Amino acid sequence: MxxxxxxxxxxxxxxxxxxxxxxxxxxxxxxxxxxxxxxxxxxxxxxxxxxxxxxxxxxxxxxxxxxxxxxADLPKDNLDLERWFRQPKGHERRMHGHRHTGVRLVQEGPTLLLALDAHIAHPEPFTAADLWPYRHSPAPACQRQAMHRRTIMRRARSKKNRSLLLAELERRYFEET
Structure with missing residues (x-):
């Protein structure tokens, strides 16, 4: 040995x-x-x-x-390369341990990309004072709509809740017309 x-x-x-x-x-x-x-x-x-x-x-x-x-101003490592392309997929994989990033990037992407790239303009760790002005900032409309669609689709996949969802959607449809 x-x-x-x-x-x-x-x-x-x-x-x-x-x-x-x-x-x-x-x-x-x-x-x-x-x-x-x-x-x-x-x-x-x-x-x-x-x-x-x-x-x-x-x-x-x-x-x-x-x-x-x-x-040549080339990326120094894989993380730098991902930041260069502005795609947080590697970070997402390490975050939850799966190869596929899942639907999170689609649904929370408009705000998640900004959060993942925040270190570029702010190299030191964020403090509560840095984040305080953003405490009431709403998520973009496209993100809220995607999250709402996800909720409906999760309910539609459930055999137990599917009939309740259909009844609710039917009721909402008749109320609008």
Whole structure:
């Protein structure tokens, strides 16, 4: 067991060396690209099959890694990428633990998107004083209508409440005409 860990430790150090070439704080784009190519050539020429494979993988990733140079204002990680596209789907998946975000984005989307992107204009945590002016702000009409439709559809799916819902809808229809 100890021998396996020692063998893996060298490969972990290799992965850290590769990661260091990808970090923007590690120098200019040209310097980091040169370091990456040197590591890639070193790994590809290695007799160790794992390092040789790392070199092959690095060669396949190399064409797209340093595109844009220093001027590129690209997202730094997946969360930054989601903020860039303004789609909180990943956040939603982590929030309730399912792959599908569910109907929540459709129904609460008009206010949820603003809440999820609020950190862009307000980098520090919100305080009660920051939120107090919005305490009586109503949800947009489209959101209220979507929530109302959801309530009706949930009642319609219930075998127990379906007849009551139909009677209520029929009564409302005759009252309006």
């Amino acid at each position: 100890h021998d396996v860990q020692e063998a893996l430790r060298a490969h972990v150090d290799d992965v850290w060396a590769i990661q260091a070439t990808l970090e923007p704080d590690g120098g200019t784009c040209a310097e980091r690209q040169a370091q990456f190519q040197a590591l890639q050539a070193q790994f590809h020429a290695s007799d160790n099959p794992i390092r040789h494979h790392m070199g092959q993988v690095m060669a396949s990733f190399a064409p797209g890694l340093f595109v844009g140079g220093e001027e």
